[in-house]
Amino acid sequence: MAFGFIKKVFTFGKDTAPAKEVPEEALKQEDVLSTEDVPVPHADAVDAEPLVALAEDRDLLLDEAEAANPEADLHRVEPQADIYPLPPVVHPLPITPDEVAAPEIETAGGPAPDSLDAASETSTPSATLTPEVEATRAAELVNIGLGGVEHAHEEIEAAEAAKAAAIDDFRAADADAMAELAEPSPLPLEEPVEPAPAKPKSARKKKTEAKGGGATTSGAEPVADAGPAPALPKGFSTADQMPKDAPAAVPAPRLSWFQRLRAGLARTSSQLTGQIASLFTKRKLDDATLQDLEDLLIQADLGVETALRITDTLASERYGKDVTGEDVGRIMAGEITKVLEPVAKPLELDLSHKPHVILVVGVNGTGKTTTIGKLAAKLSGAGLKVMMAAGDTFRAAAIEQLHIWADRTKSEIVSSKLGADAAGLAYEAYEQAKAKGSDVLIIDTAGRLQNKAELMAELEKIVRVLGKLDPDAPHTVLQTLDATTGQNAMNQVEIFRNVAGVSGLIMTKLDGTARGGILVAIAAKHKLPVYFIGVGEGIDDLEPFEAKDFAQAIAGVEA
Numbered sequence: 001m002a003f004g005f006i007k008k009v010f011t012f013g014k015d016t017a018p019a020k021e022v023p024e025e026a027l028k029q030e031d032v033l034s035t036e037d038v039p040v041p042h043a044d045a046v047d048a049e050p051l052v053a054l055a056e057d058r059d060l061l062l063d064e065a066e067a068a069n070p071e072a073d074l075h076r077v078e079p080q081a082d083i084y085p086l087p088p089v090v091h092p093l094p095i096t097p098d099e100v101a102a103p104e105i106e107t108a109g110g111p112a113p114d115s116l117d118a119a120s121e122t123s124t125p126s127a128t129l130t131p132e133v134e135a136t137r138a139a140e141l142v143n144i145g146l147g148g149v150e151h152a153h154e155e156i157e158a159a160e161a162a163k164a165a166a167i168d169d170f171r172a173a174d175a176d177a178m179a180e181l182a183e184p185s186p187l188p189l190e191e192p193v194e195p196a197p198a199k200p201k202s203a204r205k206k207k208t209e210a211k212g213g214g215a216t217t218s219g220a221e222p223v224a225d226a227g228p229a230p231a232l233p234k235g236f237s238t239a240d241q242m243p244k245d246a247p248a249a250v251p252a253p254r255l256s257w258f259q260r261l262r263a264g265l266a267r268t269s270s271q272l273t274g275q276i277a278s279l280f281t282k283r284k285l286d287d288a289t290l291q292d293l294e295d296l297l298i299q300a301d302l303g304v305e306t307a308l309r310i311t312d313t314l315a316s317e318r319y320g321k322d323v324t325g326e327d328v329g330r331i332m333a334g335e336i337t338k339v340l341e342p343v344a345k346p347l348e349l350d351l352s353h354k355p356h357v358i359l360v361v362g363v364n365g366t367g368k369t370t371t372i373g374k375l376a377a378k379l380s381g382a383g384l385k386v387m388m389a390a391g392d393t394f395r396a397a398a399i400e401q402l403h404i405w406a407d408r409t410k411s412e413i414v415s416s417k418l419g420a421d422a423a424g425l426a427y428e429a430y431e432q433a434k435a436k437g438s439d440v441l442i443i444d445t446a447g448r449l450q451n452k453a454e455l456m457a458e459l460e461k462i463v464r465v466l467g468k469l470d471p472d473a474p475h476t477v478l479q480t481l482d483a484t485t486g487q488n489a490m491n492q493v494e495i496f497r498n499v500a501g502v503s504g505l506i507m508t509k510l511d512g513t514a515r516g517g518i519l520v521a522i523a524a525k526h527k528l529p530v531y532f533i534g535v536g537e538g539i540d541d542l543e544p545f546e547a548k549d550f551a552q553a554i555a556g557v558e559a
């Protein structure tokens with residue numbers, strides 16, 4: 001074995017380069033091979049112990065060979081750095097992920113690609129050190145010139161093969177590591193949420209159609225089934241939560257004018273009849289009860305006169321006897337009817353005048369303009385030629401309002417600018433009505449409080465101007481009374497009668513919360529005709545005044 005080893009050394013020398021004479025001092029290689037004196041690059045990575053053993057073996061073999069054949073020319077070839085340069089100690093290859101066939105990385109569910117560097121560093125196999133060390137050892141063997149070139153070649157090839165295998169292993173391991181990083185973690189941190197199974201498109205469509213969907217968001221395709229609607233705070237609702245097929249608002253059946261009158265007077269009548277019923281419960285009619293009844297009737301605005309008529313009639317019939325509420329109601333309706341019948345007159349028109357002039361007066365908001373429209377509708381409907389005069393020059397809306405009524409009733413209208421002289425307008429309107437052959441001229445006036453002297457003076461002026469045109473004009477002075485005002489209506493009639501010569505009354509708003517008793521008191525005192533009653537805002541809501549109907553409605557007696 002020792003000769004074979006020597007042979008290899010010689011062959012290596014012939015094949016490559018002639019052997020060089022080694023300086024004497026260089027032959028003292030023990031020191032050279034000392035691991036202490038010769039700095040071994042990266043000594044921490046190279047195990048020098050076997051090399052020292054090899055060098056010792058070499059010296060022993062050379063000594064034995066020289067002893068056996070002193071003639072032999074045995075060169076002690078010592079390693080020199082310039083002849084056999086030490087290969088640099090190769091550290092594990094710094095394989096970067098770029099050099100490795102990177103797997104396709106899906107970012108979803110895996111770590112960010114940035115983490116791959118760290119992953120590759122930490123996953124570098126430590127086994128790659130071994131072939132490196134072996135290669136270094138082989139090189140060392142060559143360097144010391146004792147291992148034999150062939151042996152050294154074999155060792156180097158084996159080391160390189162091992163190194164290549166190690167690199168392959170590393171690359172495979174690294175690729176596995178990277179592939180693992182790219183895969184979603186098999187252990188999710190949170191409980192996975194089961195995705196809702198997608199409903200077939202046709203099923204969704206059917207559901208939408210069944211709901212009548214699409215009506216609220218026209219043109220918008222339902223993108224996805226949003227699932228059950230979230231609970232909304234009070235006050236919020238979704239279109240789905242809206243009641244389907246909400247019943248359409250059914251118009252209330254229109255009441256007859258008498259029903260509306262009764263409804264309007266219900267407060268007055270129910271209050272009155274209730275008090276009367278409780279007054280006469282298990283009581284015989286005596287002076288005290290009669291006095292109490294009189295008080296109740298006066299409180300109901302019927303007036304002292306009418307109240308006394310009622311109590312007197314009741315006493316004459318039932319004094320000292322049991323009395324019921326129905327008894328009192330019946331007598332009350334009869335007596336009120338007697339008071340009202342004389343005033344329940346039709347509005348007489350003297351069409352020989354052409355025009356018959358109707359001046360409409362009253363306090364603000366009592367229904368003058370509206371009543372003019374209603375009257376014109378009746379007259380026009382009867383074939384009469386009607387002209388209106390917008391004498392309320394204080395209020396632009398009143399002028400406009402009358403124009404609307406003129407349009408609706410096919411009436412002619414004369415109007416002027418806001419603030420114009422109302423008397424002058426009345427004059428102009430009369431002239432035009434005369435010229436055009438109008439049957440009726442209806443003149444609106446500004447609403448005014450009866451205590452406003454200057455306004456009342458203007459009203460007087462209108463009456464004077466009209467009287468100059470026709471001594472009998474205005475032929476009718478109508479005053480509108482708001483049925484909700486109560487006792488103040490009596491005062492209004494007194495003032496307007498004195499100033500404008502009111503000749504007849506129309507009580508409006510008897511369809512509301514009326515206090516109709518005052519009309520009985522006014523009728524009893526002034527004996528002014530009551531032509532119509534207003535029972536609504538519509539064009540037909542003006543009814544001829546009927547004493548009995550009105551009386552029964554107040555008394556709460558069935559017709």
Ligand SMILES: Nc1nc2c(ncn2[C@@H]2O[C@H](COP(=O)(O)OP(=O)(O)OP(=O)(O)O)[C@@H](O)[C@H]2O)c(=O)[nH]1
Pocket residue numbers: 362363364365366367368369370371392395398445446447448508509510511512533534535536537541
């Ligand atoms: N319910 C009800 N409302 C009425 C009736 N008559 C008039 N009105 C309403 O009462 C309000 C006043 O009516 P107008 O006709 O403007 O009264 P006016 O007297 O001309 O008012 P001024 O021009 O301010 O003096 C309006 O809203 C009318 O629709 C009625 O008989 N019943």
